[in-house]
Amino acid sequence: MNKKLYVARSPRIAARQLGEEMLVMSAQGSTLFTLNQTATVLWQAADGKTTLEEIVERRICSEFEVTPEDAIRDAEDLAEDLAKHGILLVSEIPIPSRDPVLQEQIR
């Protein structure tokens, strides 16, 4: 990975862990998503301050049997996918929490 990526949970999303599964709902189209295990880990760790690389090293490689190279590539794809659905915010700079103006610009 050549660049650092930061990820943050979108404030436009409502989320709740029900049993073993994480449900997230977007106001856009009232769309409901169920996150898989990896996406749930990424969602929970997405604080806007920790890089995607660090999340992968600390949370994903330690929990799932996957090489760092594969994990990073998959995490980038996953973050991109979640961002497309408005679930995550992705930026090359840290994302201040609850800063709606900056978060809107990042979107």
Added chain:
Amino acid sequence: MPGLATQIAHYSVVIAIGDVAIRLNTIDADFLEILHHRYSGFVSPAAHAEFEFDVDLLPPPFTDSQVDLSVTQRAGRWVLDRGDFRAEWDPAAGRGSIRQSANPYSIDAVLRIVHTLVLAKQGGFLLHSASAIRNGKAFLFAGVSGAGKTTISRLAPPDATLLTDEISYVRKRDDGYVAFGTPFTGELAKLGENRSAPVRALYLLAQGPENRIEPVNAAEAGRQLLANMLFFAEDQEIVHRAFNAACNFVDRVPVFRLTFVPDARVWEMIG
């Protein structure tokens, strides 16, 4: 100046559903009669109503209910727009207006929407489900069209009080949830009883070769509840409230899948 002023009669009726009273004002005596007939059992003698709407009746060309519904909020004022009605509502002021033709279907849609918005603020919701009281507890039977809401309602024994065969009204209380009767009918075309009881369980309906009750895990219960919940606005706050209401409900109320053969024996397992 006597003789020059036109006397216009003003009529009103208070319709109380789920303990939320809404006054409808009209100058049309025939429409008032339609309302009394449509909401029989839910007309309240109380003078006070939490919300009040002036209903302006327009000629029948204003009747295209196929046009997409839009429910939007700006500066605290809601606008409800469909081909057959346009309503504006200021919840803080407690007042609104409705333009529609003289039919019960448009006013019914407006009332459903207003109640979903009222309930969303309180952690409650309207649900595509039949509901009934038995032994002092309310049971909800949710499902899409064809899942069996009408069938299970029709099979209800004499000691069960039918609250609705189509749209259940659920309010949050400190100690749980309460289901109320509604006049919102489905195929049974029979108004629910205007009563209420604490919710004991939610059943997700399916018809099958035998009667069977199975537990449903929390996430699936949440998904199914949201899939059957009525909410019309794409407003972020309302969507988040609806989502949280569903999650809180499945945290508190047991949810089961009820597979049943369409005969009265299914009620032996309920209550």
